[in-house]
Amino acid sequence: MITERDKLSDVISMNIDLLPITHRLGLSTHIGEKTIREICILFDRDVKFTLGILNTFSTANYLPNPEDMDLCPLIDFLTKTHEFHKQVTIPRLSGLIVQMKQLMPNEKLLIVVEDYLNQYIEKLIKHIDYEETEVFPLVRKRVEAKGKTQVSNLKKLFKQHTNVENELSDLKTIIIRHIPVQIDMNLINDLLHTLSHFEKEQLDHARFEDKILIPRLIALQAP
Amino acid sequence: MQTGNSVIIHSSPIIQQGLKSILLSRNIGITDVMVAVPEDTVLNTWKNMLIMVDTQFSDEIKKHAKVIKKNGNRIVGIETAVFFNKLDSCSDDILYVHDNLDTINQTLMEYLSGVSDVKSDNQLSHREIEVLTMVAQGYSNKQIAGQLFISIHTVITHRKNITFKLGIKSIPGLTLYAALNNLVDFQR
Structure with a gap:
């Protein structure tokens, strides 16, 4: 610790x-x-x-005391994490696929993985935008009002918070099983490392939202 | 131990014998040697085969590519010209008659690594493969139950078994897996 x-x-x-x-x-x-x-x-x-x-x-499975985690700094942190993924992780993943496709344009694995990744990124960006435009401003508003404004259904508010990290884990598993013989091993290593980091960050991010953010909001609403 | 099966489609006895010798040295069995592309009724019986075909048959192969590929077969074109593949995108790989043994072995490795995947696929029952294919095609549990004349509960059990056996949890992941294993068309 x-x-x-x-x-x-x-x-x-x-x-x-x-x-x-x-x-x-x-x-x-x-x-x-x-x-x-x-x-x-x-x-x-x-x-x-x-x-x-x-x-x-x-630390795996560690959860801080929710009382120590003020909501506004937490929202700031989660927003910066979104920015990091939009500006660094996603372009890095897309760039690696493009580099590999330039070397092996007809490789089926790369064609289907690129398609999969593009669809995943589209969903993720939509999820990020939803949180930043709908959820986070509402959380800030509630903190400022010291919980006096009621949110009718917190679970409904987080309805789009799906377990998208399963899709990254599946992608990694499938790539490992289908690595083509002639692929550039350095590029595929980079891709798998980036995917692993991304998956872990997504899990930690979801843990913050599910275990800290939502319980803190519920506590704020309690009389 | 034999680790796969192949069909050779080539009219040249020299190339037929050369391919036979190389394939057998890698423990890949030879189911048939043909001098022309057969009819759909024969092609439908081929499963998880390595199809080594003269690129001169490009028109016939392109015409039947969907039938050949649907059962997990891998098409490798045999090209006598240099740096020219008449089969284009309908072949999974290409071998030129001037290729050295390392290149040929790498091409065969691609097939053999696929065969080992198919073996693990075989752990899925025929019904599970049907369910997996329909999940990948976007059918709901209710639609799958209706089409296969089984209960929704049975569909859910099949889906749990598929996830357990493949270690793949999400629908996009299952779709990707099905596409890579030729259960569905991957060009969406």
Whole structure:
């Protein structure tokens, strides 16, 4: 478990996947030898919230105390995660497929995977847009009103929150089973690594929404 | 141990003998050697075969490609010209008579890796393959039940078994799997 006394540089060295997470938290510069607590004070961030995020992304099945996770910073974090996927992960995946298709234009696996991925991305962007235009503004409004405005059906509000991460897991499984003999192994490795990271991030993202965001909203509504 | 089956369609005895020798050295059985593309009634009986065919038969192969490919057969064109494939996209692969043994082995590996997939497919029952195909075609459980004259409960049981056996949970994933295994047309 990561604690406030740990140096952020040590935490990132132990798990490099946390670097983009610290970036989304606005903590990735001027790290030096500072502890997480010192960095949080420097950038005016909540220590418990920061630890909750870092531990969720570094420990399987970990869930922070919902009381430590304020909703507005959580929404900011989730929005930055959306941005990261739109600007980095999705173009990277599409680019790798294009590169492989240039080398093997008639390879059936690449043709069907590109089609699958395009449809997946379209669904994901639609889901992200729904959350950013419908769900998140409503959450902020409720926080500002201190829960006094009622939302009729929270589960209905999150109706589009489907388990899209299953589709990434399936895609990875199928690609591994059908790797063509003559494919560029470096590109296919990159693709599978990017898919694995993406799948894990999607799972963590869904965990935040299902286990923190929705229960916190329900608690806010309770008399 | 034999790991697959093939059909050779070529009029040249030299090429027939050469292919036989190479295929047998890779433990791929030879079901038939033909000098012309047969009728649909014969093509329909071929399943999970490696079809090694002279590209001179491009018109016949293109005409029957759908029938040949629907049962998981793999078409490899045999081309005597250099860097020219008359079969275009209807062949899964192409071998040129000047290709070295490494290239030929790689082409055969593509088929053999597919055969091992088909073996795991065979763990699905005939009924499960029917259900999987219909799921991939976008049919609902109710529609599948109606078409196959079974209850919705039975359809759900088949779907659970398919997911368990293949390790694939989502409908898009099952559709992708069905497309790669020639159960449905992948050009949507």
